[in-house]
Amino acid sequence: MLVDSTALPEQVVGDVITSAFLSAGQRCSALRLLCLHEDIAQETLRMLVGAMAQLVIGDPAKVATDVGPVIDAAAKAALEAHVERLRARIVYACPPPPGLERGHFVAPTLIGLDAIEDLDREVFGPILHVVTWKAEPIEQVARRVIKLGYGLTLGVHSRIWSAAAAVRAVATVGNLYVNRSMIGAVVGVQPFGGEGLSGTGPKAGGPHYLPRFAVERTWTVDTTSAGGNATLLSLED
Helix, strand or coil, rough: EECCCCCCCHHHHHHHCCCCCCHHCCCCCCCEEEEHHHHHHHHHHHHHHHHCCCCEEECEEEEEEEEEECHHHHHHHHHHHHHHCHHHHHHEEECCCCCCCCCCCCCEEEEEEECHCCCCCCCCCEECCCEEEEEHHHHHHHHHHCCEEEEEEEEECCCCCHHHHHHHHCCCCCCCEEECCCCCCCCCCEECCCCCCCCCCECHHHHHCHHCCCCCCCCCCHHHHHHHCHHHHCCCC
16 A cells, blocks of 8 residues: 555555454455555554554454454464564554464554565565655555565555556556555455456456356367258257
């Protein structure tokens, strides 16, 4: 998600929480990398940490729960290993509530990186990486993100329409979201699919999706083998 200096911080924080941490970050479209313009980074991060501190981790069957467990022990171990590798860069980690030691719970974690290129792998869980940018145009930031190789979803927060249009012109992604969360595409309304390492072929819910499941077969008949009498062929069942 690219956030410039004109974005509304309250909206950004709400959309970041929704995109990065709900469903324990276990969505293919979940937010993994947050790029904040330096002019608004400090205040936005302050608000984001405050919002993360209010997240309720627990039983997903309960209405009050914001963040449930990850899918299994292997996923939990991989996520915790990633956090441990970057422990020195943790900006904030939600304290795990007591009584959840037996579940596959991973604390929502915010990790600061020096550069976009420092994120070298897909992380499937409630872990968000953040970088700041200042001098380069927003479309240049988008190009650097695209060079990571993934192209499923990209978000832009800006009150300048030309900024969003500039990102759209260079973003080779399946779904581009402007001033909203990056999850929750409705199949049949918002066709969903990606490019690059996120490519899955025709977009789900799009006009070219159904033929993907069809098998093409051909049947060729030489009518001269029946003496050129097409009636003989037509009488067969």
